Amino acid sequence: MxxxxxxxxxxxxxxxxxxxxxxxxxxxxxxIFEADRFVSCFRAMDDVQPARKLRQHDWSSRGIPCEGVPDPLPMxxxxxxxxxxxxxxxxxxxxxxxxxxxxxxxxxxxxxxxxxxxxxxxxxxxxxxxxxxxxxxxxxxxxxxxxxxxxxxxxxxxxxxxxxxxxxxxxxxxxxxxxxxxxxxxxxxxxxxxxxxxxxxxxxxxxxxxxxxxxxxxxxxxxxxxxxxSPHRGGAVGLEETESARLSAIAEALNLAADRSDVRAMPCRVDVERGY
Known part of the structure; x- marks a missing residue:
């Protein structure tokens, strides 16, 4: 072996x-977040207004045609x-x-x-x-x-x-x-x-x-x-659901190796030479 x-x-x-x-x-x-912290720029007035948010009652980013309202925020x-x-x-x-x-x-x-x-x-x-x-x-x-x-x-x-x-x-x-x-x-x-x-x-x-x-x-x-x-949250490390899934995956891999009496039967093997 x-x-x-x-x-x-x-x-x-x-x-x-x-x-x-x-x-x-x-x-x-x-x-989405730019609409939340939308900075309104009135082109006709050629000046930049202070930052305004929908939570501060500013709907400007919606862009419904109206005098003094800028174009809609692009999507x-x-x-x-x-x-x-x-x-x-x-x-x-x-x-x-x-x-x-x-x-x-x-x-x-x-x-x-x-x-x-x-x-x-x-x-x-x-x-x-x-x-x-x-x-x-x-x-x-x-x-x-x-x-x-x-x-x-x-x-x-x-x-x-x-x-x-x-x-x-x-x-x-x-x-x-x-x-x-x-x-x-x-x-x-x-x-x-x-x-x-x-x-x-x-x-x-x-x-x-x-x-x-x-x-x-x-x-x-x-x-x-x-x-x-985003502060590298993709793996959701430490959350209860994540850690439960981790333990289940480990158990599944070990059981598979035990059933076949061969550790090489474990899934997701890493090729050390290639790095993944």
């Missing part, structure tokens, strides 16, 4: 992560558009099912594929097709692990290939997107309409730092109004 250590992963939190990915997509594409219609799921694993497949139900055409990439395949919800491509898919993608979901092959997968070149009015959602790892390229694309708003980000470039070192650590030491993402920021 091989003396190699068998490493396995768990996918118990895939539903939580996929749900947050879709929530970030909706919040970004519909500018992206998802139906009939294209969603690209980069990383068609446990999380990506769940995202694809939901976006397909929204009436979107779903494209995806999967590392294990060497040619195009189809299932009920998506047309799945090998990773080499990514550059040809980006110009078609109105919404991009990043659901890949961080490896040497996915580090800075999206940089200036790739982000510039996205169509005008596109949305980026990252629930993988911050380093999958080049930090400076992302900040510039969101600041310039030439083709990237908005983004929803759950994973970042700088994290608290200790529990004492959790209320004073910026998500980047290089760029001030907090000033971007077209960015929905």
């Amino acid at each position: 091989s003396s190699k250590l068998v490493v396995c992963n768990l996918h118990h939190n895939a539903p939580m992560t996929a749900e947050l990915a879709v929530a970030l997509c909706l919040a970004a594409s519909k500018q 992206l219609l998802l139906q009939g558009k294209v969603a690209l799921v980069v990383g068609y694993g446990e999380v990506g497949q769940r995202v694809a099912r939901i976006m397909s139900a929204f009436g979107m055409e779903v494209l995806a990439t999967r590392a294990s594929l060497s040619r195009v395949a189809r299932d009920k919800h998506a047309v799945v491509h090998p990773p080499a097709d990514l550059l040809s898919l980006l110009p078609r993608a109105n919404v991009v979901f990043l659901c890949v692990p961080l490896t040497s092959g996915t580090s800075k997968m999206l940089g200036r070149k790739e982000l510039a290939m996205l169509p005008k009015g596109s949305v980026l959602v990252n629930v993988s790892r911050g380093e999958v997107v080049d930090e400076d390229a992302l900040f510039e694309a969101l600041s310039q708003r030439e083709n990237l309409f908005a983004a929803g980000i759950d994973t970042w470039y700088n994290y608290p070192a200790t529990s004492k730092d959790t209320q004073s650590t910026p998500v980047s030491t290089r760029n001030d993402f907090s000033k971007l109004t077209n960015l929905v920021m």
Whole structure:
């Protein structure tokens, strides 16, 4: 019997992560939080008014034609558009099912594929097709692990290939997107309409730092109004439902190994060489 250590992963939190990915997509594409903190700009008066919110009785972002009221706050219609799921694993497949139900055409990439395949919800491509898919993608979901092959997968070149009015959602790892390229694309708003980000470039070192650590030491993402920021909550760590699902997944894996008298029978084996 091989003396190699068998490493396995768990996918118990895939539903939580996929749900947050879709929530970030909706919040970004519909500018939900921007409508909440809407800054009214009266073009006719050529001046910027103080920040006002619906909770402060300001309905300006609704945009119903009226003298002195600005144009409606833009939103992206998802139906009939294209969603690209980069990383068609446990999380990506769940995202694809939901976006397909929204009436979107779903494209995806999967590392294990060497040619195009189809299932009920998506047309799945090998990773080499990514550059040809980006110009078609109105919404991009990043659901890949961080490896040497996915580090800075999206940089200036790739982000510039996205169509005008596109949305980026990252629930993988911050380093999958080049930090400076992302900040510039969101600041310039030439083709990237908005983004929803759950994973970042700088994290608290200790529990004492959790209320004073910026998500980047290089760029001030907090000033971007077209960015929905989430503090790496996708896995829902520590919640009762999550931990219950974790224990069930561990028990299922151990029971499978015991039934077959072989630890290699455990699901979700990690290829240490590849990093996932």
